[in-house]
Amino acid sequence: MSIQTIGIIGAGQMGSGIAQVCALAGLSVIMRDIDDAAVQRGINGVTTQLERAVSKEKITAVDKDGALGRITGTTDLARLAAADFLVEAATENLEVKRRILKEVDAIASPGAIIATNTSSISITKLAGSMSRPQQFIGLHFFNPVPVMALVEVIHGIQTGVDTVARTEELAKRIGKTPIRVKNSPGFVVNRILVPMINEAVFVLQEGQASAEAIDAGMTLGANHPIGPLALADLIGLDTCLAVMEVFYRDFNDSKYRPAPLLKEMVDAGYLGRKTGQGFYSY
Template sequence: MTISKVGVVGAGTMGNGIAQVCAAAGFQVTLVDVSTEAIERGLSAVAGSLERLVKKEKLGTADKEATLAHIKGTTRYSDLAGADLVIEAATEKEAIKLRILGEVDGLLAPAAIIATNTSSISITRLAAATGRPDRFIGMHFFNPVPLMTLVELIPGLQTSDDTRTTIEAFATRIGKTAIVARNSPGFAVNRILCPMINEAVFALQEGLASAEEIDRGMMLGCSHPIGPLALADLIGLDTLLSVMEVFYQGFKDSKYRPAPLLAEMVDAGWLGRKSGRGFYQYG
């Protein structure tokens, strides 16, 4: 099938980034969230991201305006009815995703595809909650979406070969490089990344070194571009905790237990950059 109209559910960090790269590639994008305020924040984030690219001379002003013109923000799910592809990018909570997917599924034409940006939840289980499990796939983007070239594609047990090839081609059209991972908690990248970050939290909790020293050690000793604790702040500590909880429940292996300090910081509302405080303080 040919994809020309794209819906994105969730105007937060991941959703607005996904909307931006799709619009920049020439797709008509409908961005949906629960409130006008959330939509305005999402569109403002896209405009700010594009303006930074203009200032760095990586994008022309005309291209910026064209990209913004390709995005329509709305609070009405019914506005997704004509989409060929809808990408769900809501918070990493299965109950919320299932509710959204059920609502979206009933609006779309039979040939339309639904993708989820989940970073850890079973694609097979989410697909089974829709009436189109063969046209359902995981499409896991990385933050910040406009700058990170990777997207993980995760077929569920029911995903058709046609759906997979269509989404692989779509990923190329929006300037991404795709890898295909089997449906398993965390897929490929987060299966490796999140336990590493969680172990860094354990190291901090046990007083092995300060947050700054842990991050500096991994950057200088392992050539990481950003330290694991600073990366946790960028990802969001609540998201990291949710992923580790999925691992712990899915594998029934104590090596995936979330660090108690991580859970306590989430309880305190210290979620990283988005809350102004995590392992570091911001702005």
């Protein structure tokens, strides 16, 4: 069955980014969130990004209008029954994702693939409460979705071979490069990346260097395009903490303990760019 319509659960930064790349690739998109204001923010975000792309001559005004015309916003979960492929892009919380995925599972068409954009949670565990685990898969996009070329395609123990193949085909169709990954906490990229960020927070917490010096060390000394603390602000400190907590719990290894300063900043509401304050002010 050819994938023509994408359903996206969550109109936040990740969900709207996924909507944008899918719509630009010619797919119809149904983007759902819990209220009209959240849906409109998602549509506005896509509009802003597409207008910026037009101004930089990366796409034409016709491309922009066509993409926006292919995106439908809704608060009605039942509208997602029309989708051939659904992507859950909600907050990085096991119970929240389980609840949403069970709701989606109940209304999705029989042949639809259901994917999660989780950055760390077990695909096998999420699939365990679903009626069609063979049609469930991880499809992990990176932020910002329109810019980052990679997607991780993560198969749980129950995921069918056809589901993996069709998901990889979709990833390529929307201009992404998929890598196939076995199910394990954090998969590949975040398994390496987020502990590095956590270690940078430890270095800051211990007073070894300032945030600016730590980031300069990694950009100039390791040739990273962005320092780990600036990257944490971009990702969201709450997301970084959630990933480290998954690692700490699931690997049962003290090397994955979240830095106390990271916890304290999240408790303070200093989540990075999205709140205007993290390791830097925005």
